[in-house]
Amino acid sequence: MADNLKYIDDLVRNVLEHRMVNSPDQSWETLEKKIPVPGFWQFNLRRFNIYYLSSITAAILILLFILTYIPGNDVTLKYDKNDSGKIALSNTEPGVPANSNINAIAPKDTIGNEKNTVPHDNIAQPEYVNEQQNINEKKNKSLKSNIRKLFKQTNPVSESVQPVSYVLKDFTVQANEQKIEEEKNVQNQLEYFVREKFDIPQLTTLGLNIGNTDFRIAIPDTSRKFNLLFENLELSQQNSRYYAELFFSPLYTYNQLTAKNGSYEELMTERKNLEKPLVSYSVGGNFYYMLTNSVFLQTGLAYSRLGEKFSKGGVMSIDSATVSLADSNTVWFYNIDSFYVGIYDSIPYTYATGTYHTEMNYDSTFKNSVSSINRFSYLEIPIILGYQFNRPRFSYSVKAGIITGFLLNASGKSLSTGDAQTIEDINSNMLFKKPVFSYTFGTGISYQITERFYLTGEAYYRKSFTSIFKEYPLIQKYETYGLRLGIRYGF
Amino acid sequence: MQVDAQLIEACKKRERYAQKVLYETFAPPMRAICLRYARTFSDAEDLLHEGFIKVFANIRQYSGKGSFEGWMKRIFINLSITYFHKKQKQNIFQNIDDVSEISLRHNRTDDEDTEADSGMKSVILNSEFSVEEIQQAMSELPDGYRMVFNLYVFEEHSHKEIGEMLKIKENTSKSQLARARKSMQQKLYDLAIRKMKYSNHDGNNYLKLVI
Numbered sequence: 001m002a003d004n005l006k007y008i009d010d011l012v013r014n015v016l017e018h019r020m021v022n023s024p025d026q027s028w029e030t031l032e033k034k035i036p037v038p039g040f041w042q043f044n045l046r047r048f049n050i051y052y053l054s055s056i057t058a059a060i061l062i063l064l065f066i067l068t069y070i071p072g073n074d075v076t077l078k079y080d081k082n083d084s085g086k087i088a089l090s091n092t093e094p095g096v097p098a099n100s101n102i103n104a105i106a107p108k109d110t111i112g113n114e115k116n117t118v119p120h121d122n123i124a125q126p127e128y129v130n131e132q133q134n135i136n137e138k139k140n141k142s143l144k145s146n147i148r149k150l151f152k153q154t155n156p157v158s159e160s161v162q163p164v165s166y167v168l169k170d171f172t173v174q175a176n177e178q179k180i181e182e183e184k185n186v187q188n189q190l191e192y193f194v195r196e197k198f199d200i201p202q203l204t205t206l207g208l209n210i211g212n213t214d215f216r217i218a219i220p221d222t223s224r225k226f227n228l229l230f231e232n233l234e235l236s237q238q239n240s241r242y243y244a245e246l247f248f249s250p251l252y253t254y255n256q257l258t259a260k261n262g263s264y265e266e267l268m269t270e271r272k273n274l275e276k277p278l279v280s281y282s283v284g285g286n287f288y289y290m291l292t293n294s295v296f297l298q299t300g301l302a303y304s305r306l307g308e309k310f311s312k313g314g315v316m317s318i319d320s321a322t323v324s325l326a327d328s329n330t331v332w333f334y335n336i337d338s339f340y341v342g343i344y345d346s347i348p349y350t351y352a353t354g355t356y357h358t359e360m361n362y363d364s365t366f367k368n369s370v371s372s373i374n375r376f377s378y379l380e381i382p383i384i385l386g387y388q389f390n391r392p393r394f395s396y397s398v399k400a401g402i403i404t405g406f407l408l409n410a411s412g413k414s415l416s417t418g419d420a421q422t423i424e425d426i427n428s429n430m431l432f433k434k435p436v437f438s439y440t441f442g443t444g445i446s447y448q449i450t451e452r453f454y455l456t457g458e459a460y461y462r463k464s465f466t467s468i469f470k471e472y473p474l475i476q477k478y479e480t481y482g483l484r485l486g487i488r489y490g491f
Numbered sequence: 492m493q494v495d496a497q498l499i500e501a502c503k504k505r506e507r508y509a510q511k512v513l514y515e516t517f518a519p520p521m522r523a524i525c526l527r528y529a530r531t532f533s534d535a536e537d538l539l540h541e542g543f544i545k546v547f548a549n550i551r552q553y554s555g556k557g558s559f560e561g562w563m564k565r566i567f568i569n570l571s572i573t574y575f576h577k578k579q580k581q582n583i584f585q586n587i588d589d590v591s592e593i594s595l596r597h598n599r600t601d602d603e604d605t606e607a608d609s610g611m612k613s614v615i616l617n618s619e620f621s622v623e624e625i626q627q628a629m630s631e632l633p634d635g636y637r638m639v640f641n642l643y644v645f646e647e648h649s650h651k652e653i654g655e656m657l658k659i660k661e662n663t664s665k666s667q668l669a670r671a672r673k674s675m676q677q678k679l680y681d682l683a684i685r686k687m688k689y690s691n692h693d694g695n696n697y698l699k700l701v702i
Binding site: 005009011012013015016017019022023024027030031036472473 | 497501506507508510511514515518519520522523526527536540543544547548605608609612615616620622625626629640643644645669672673675676679
């Protein structure tokens with residue numbers, strides 16, 4: 001029986017073995033939605049992804065924190081001016097933590113004892129400025145009286161130490177050069193005590209009184225002048241931990257194109273010839289968080305509008321064409337390269353059953369050209385780490401980070417991938433990736449105009465990590481040069 | 492079917508346009524395979540999509556040795572077998588007593604059965620069947636029959652191999668194949684008879700062979 005039925009095997013095999021069944025409509029689109037999204041959002045040891053990025057970012061932040069964090073303990077040093085603004089804090093009593101920034105200086109009853117004095121080169125140098133001296137004098141007078149009051153209130157003056165006079169001398173804004181030299185050579189120990197924010201709201205703690213422990217601050221090389229107002233200004237800058245900024249940024253973006261394989265070289269070349277970048281713009285707001293006095297984290301939201309000009313011109317000569325008509329009384333049209341060209345109706349035609357058709361023979365030439373401004377709108381979120389160098393009224397910064405851009409809209413015209421000649425509308429839904437990731441770095445400057453307001457300027461560079469397209473035979477990356485102008489507010 | 496090595500490399504990099512090209516190239520033959528194994532078109536389409544997702548996920552394992560189409564086909568067949576196991580809610584390999592009713596219905600002896608088969612064979616071989624008709628007849632087979640029939644006839648596996656794949660005995664595979672053939676023969680014969688009836692315009696309604 002089995003052998004009798006073997007013919008069924010042959011019959012079915014012959015019919016079905018090499019069968020092909022075409023896909024129904026939208027079959028690929030249905031499948032595409034089911035394909036897991038690869039790449040950046042998935043953990044993969046062999047591919048750069050968000051987990052790598054997060055680990056690198058976390059490592060950088062931890063490293064910066066370790067390098068810049070100064071344990072405050074009970075002593076707060078807020079001068080942080082490129083190694084030249086620190087005031088050495090001395091303590092002769094036990095109990096002060098070893099990691100406080102201190103230099104050993106002789107106890108108050110042994111002032112002048114050379115054994116216990118500290119060479120000047122071990123002591124940090126304060127910054128000074130030459131500006132706003134008149135304003136400083138008034139503030140200094142107030143400061144001097146407050147210090148005098150404070151000193152008298154909190155510490156009995158020892159006969160062997162006359163700190164007040166030394167204090168008063170060294171808070172002089174425009175110190176006499178000769179006096180400075182004398183003081184420097186004498187190696188006198190200077191003492192003064194300042195209580196944090198005692199009637200001086202902008203002044204940060206320079207030293208602290210712990211119980212009955214005397215803290216001494218050696219004012220180092222006084223050949224430099226220092227400006228209390230400058231200190232106040234700088235401290236007021238450093239007191240702000242949060243900043244908000246509004247900005248406008250003109251930018252210039254051009255497309256970096258690469259063909260995925262040789263068959264698309266023509267498309268790449270044609271697009272490079274036909275597309276010209278335009279100056280575009282970006283507007284938005286940034287938010288800054290000061291991790292330390294110099295290191296900051298920046299994020300924000302921006303609307304960027306990129307533009308390019310697409311123009312294709314050409315001359316086409318047509319010798320003959322066959323057209324099917326809708327109505328013999330209409331002007332007849334036919335399609336050349338997405339352009340409609342009108343043909344007038346003084347052309348002989350013949351009737352066929354059911355439809356009209358005709359043949360046209362002519363040697364007209366048509367000039368076909370299209371010019372379009374292609375526009376791409378993105379919503380961008382930056383995550384940037386920066387380091388700033390603080391100066392009186394100015395600060396300079398360098399920064400680097402990642403920007404995530406979400407495509408909002410794309411419009412315009414481009415070349416067909418089929419023949420690299422036909423012009424097609426840009427279809428934002430099918431073509432572009434959402435989101436697009438870019439890296440950026442830049443340098444900036446800010447100028448303090450009032451206590452809390454700053455003018456900012458920044459030059460930056462930015463480039464996409466990967467192609468902006470999700471399904472396209474060319475790899476296209478944005479490369480942007482920009483200038484950002486803004487106004488910042490410190491909270 | 493030849494495949495461009497660059498296309499495979501692009502698929503390994505998970506480039507979407509390359510995946511689309513691969514799908515458009517291989518979907519027609521793979522869909523035909525899925526239709527042989529599935530009962531309905533929608534089941535076949537689900538099987539096809541699952542198969543391609545697996546192909547895209549595992550394409551890096553394809554070393555380049557051997558036919559790419561053969562490698563893909565293997566994935567689809569294994570998926571069909573898995574699909575079959577999932578769909579199985581009860582032992583679908585019917586007791587031989589149940590299946591024999593095809594013969595019993597006609598109250599034929601074995602010798603009479605052989606003669607009947609010869610008659611049906613003659614009718615079937617003299618008829619023309621379209622691809623869709625054969626496909627339809629296969630779709631109407633019980634799942635187990637269809638699985639064994641496909642693996643034996645198209646994939647040319649031995650009964651021992653089929654037994655291992657479907658987790659059945661070798662003898663069960665043999666008997667399932669016999670029943671599948673019998674069932675196909677009956678369906679095709681019935682179809683051929685119907686076609687003969689409808690193609691006779693002079694109103695005479697007769698059969699070429701009397702069973």
